[in-house]
Amino acid sequence: MLDVNKIRNDFPALDQMVYGQPLVYFDNGATTLKPTVVVDTLKEIYSKRNSNVHRGIHYLSLRMTEEYEEARKRVRKFINAGSDREIIFTSGTTASINTISSTFGEEFVKEGDEILISAMEHHSNIVPWQILAKRKSAILKVIPMNDKGEIVMEKLDDLMHEGTRILAINHVSNALGTINPVKEIIQKAHKENIPVLLDGAQAIPHGIVDVQDLDCDFYVFSGHKVYGPNGIGVLYGKEEWLEKLPPWQGGGDMVEKVSFEKTIYADLPFKFEAGTANYPGAVGLAKALDYIDTLGKDRITAYEKELLNYATSRLSGIDGLKIFGTAANKISIVSFLLEGIHQEDTGMILDKMGLALRTGTHCAEPVMTRFGIDGTVRASLVFYNTIEEIDRLYEGLIKLKQMFK
Ligand code: PLP
Numbered sequence: 001m002l003d004v005n006k007i008r009n010d011f012p013a014l015d016q017m018v019y020g021q022p023l024v025y026f027d028n029g030a031t032t033l034k035p036t037v038v039v040d041t042l043k044e045i046y047s048k049r050n051s052n053v054h055r056g057i058h059y060l061s062l063r064m065t066e067e068y069e070e071a072r073k074r075v076r077k078f079i080n081a082g083s084d085r086e087i088i089f090t091s092g093t094t095a096s097i098n099t100i101s102s103t104f105g106e107e108f109v110k111e112g113d114e115i116l117i118s119a120m121e122h123h124s125n126i127v128p129w130q131i132l133a134k135r136k137s138a139i140l141k142v143i144p145m146n147d148k149g150e151i152v153m154e155k156l157d158d159l160m161h162e163g164t165r166i167l168a169i170n171h172v173s174n175a176l177g178t179i180n181p182v183k184e185i186i187q188k189a190h191k192e193n194i195p196v197l198l199d200g201a202q203a204i205p206h207g208i209v210d211v212q213d214l215d216c217d218f219y220v221f222s223g224h225k226v227y228g229p230n231g232i233g234v235l236y237g238k239e240e241w242l243e244k245l246p247p248w249q250g251g252g253d254m255v256e257k258v259s260f261e262k263t264i265y266a267d268l269p270f271k272f273e274a275g276t277a278n279y280p281g282a283v284g285l286a287k288a289l290d291y292i293d294t295l296g297k298d299r300i301t302a303y304e305k306e307l308l309n310y311a312t313s314r315l316s317g318i319d320g321l322k323i324f325g326t327a328a329n330k331i332s333i334v335s336f337l338l339e340g341i342h343q344e345d346t347g348m349i350l351d352k353m354g355l356a357l358r359t360g361t362h363c364a365e366p367v368m369t370r371f372g373i374d375g376t377v378r379a380s381l382v383f384y385n386t387i388e389e390i391d392r393l394y395e396g397l398i399k400l401k402q403m404f405k
Contacts, residue, residue: 002295002303008384010035010291021354024389029174029333029380030358031224032205034288041287042229045280053279054253054270068279071286072269078289079219080210081236085268088242089282092233093201094124096220097168099235099272100197101128103245104166111137113165116194118143118151118180119370120173123363125199129168138165145370149176149325156185160192167196171203171219175364175376176325177308177333179203186215195241201225205382206304206331207297217241223281228288232281235272242268249274300383307381307390308332314394321397324376332381335362338397341404343375349403350377353396 008014013033016023025033051060053068072087081087090096109115115129119142133140141159144152151169160167167189172179186196195217203209204221211219218241223232237245247254247265251274256264265271292300311334315321320339338346347359358378361368368375379393 002299002383004303004384004386007295010037011384012036014384018354018356019352024355024385024392026379026381026385026389026393027356027358028205028382028385029202029225029362029378031230032227032382033384034229035227035291037291038228038284038287042280042284045283050280053277064279067283068277071279071282074286074289075234075282078209078293079204079234079236080212082212083239086236086239086242088235088237088269088272089277090220090233090235090272091231091278092222092224093122093199093220094128094222094233096218096233096235097124097197097199098128099248100218100220100237100245101132101168103248104195104241105132105136105138107245109136109138109165112163113138114141114161114163115139116141116143116159116164116167116169118169119145120149120151120176120178120180120364120367121168121170122174122199122201123365124201125168125170126366142366143169145178148327149173149178149367150327151178151180151185153181153184156188160189160194162192164192164194167194168199169196170199170201171209172200172206172331173325173364173367174202174333174380175362175367175378176327176335177330177380178325178327179208179329179331181329182216183214190215202331202333205292207292207300208331211236223285223288226285226288227291228285229281232278232285234285239268242272247271247274251275253277295383303383304332304381307385307387308334310387311379311381311390311393314390315397318394318397318401320401324371324373333378334381335376335378337373337376338401341400343377345404346377346397346400349400350393350396353392353399355393355396357393 011033051064053065197218198216200221205226219236224230254274324335343359360375
């Protein structure tokens, strides 16, 4: 069992009043709060240990380089990648996807080829592929979802063929909470020789990622959604793929030798890390992953499941409340609407009660279009949330309904 009261003390942001009420933070899908250990690490680096990596031969630089490379190993272990060469630090999920859409696209996508995504993608996993499709006169195809917010697997079979160059899909939907059957999807794609990129932005904080077991070709996520710092992210790629791809950005650190006639690129993973690295971010991220492992991934998963089940049954009991995203396999996200009350009004009034929820399209506009709505209210729950907080949401919604009667 998780000691949630003790855990909450690790997150000072939880201990504050908003409009005279104790804060309930249910916007974890947008960004998670940071444990003290992460904040302290950043403070220590900036105040004492700061020095650029991979450059200096002096003490501080060598030490920071060591910490940065240790952070890479930490990430490798956390997602069970086979080699440090497969772990590239980026600024986040968006940058990681753009790296692949640009480099893979440059090398392997040509006119008339197809790029496959799903109907439940975040804009970050749509727009980069649209840009590529436009640049290469390729075609973007979309795997549909059913009314529960689950991928229609039979349609996936129909959509994959010889001309499909890559399949990019989220592991978990940020708008609906669906955990996609990505292992099965990857197996199907690989049978057709189609590489798969998984957008793991929402899966990684829930501790369910093993890239070797999944056998994905690329896996991407952001530090700030997994209790780590902002501005740091990860691109995992199978070595055999990363070797074949050209660099995305040019600059310092990604080169072995430079002359005006010819440049030799650095080896993996540095080929994809141009410019000064975000080493404080990487080390802070490693601390966040340590923190999660100390709590225990299995315990986190079990507790968050409990929160999801409780929130789903409590909210379902409210007359006129509809939940969007009722997949059999879900993480702890509850997206909903109250009949006759606009999602923004719901969000604004709950905010005045001290409850922080996300409203709008969640950067997944096509999901909203699919359900014929303009947005939802989203509660995304994690291990520092409590049953009592869900009760406060329930009571807040009941009060809100009375106000709108
Ligand atoms: N993909 C998914 C599923 C997300 O939920 C998000 C952020 O909400 C992103 C991609 C983009 O992440 P970032 O803005 O950190 O690059």
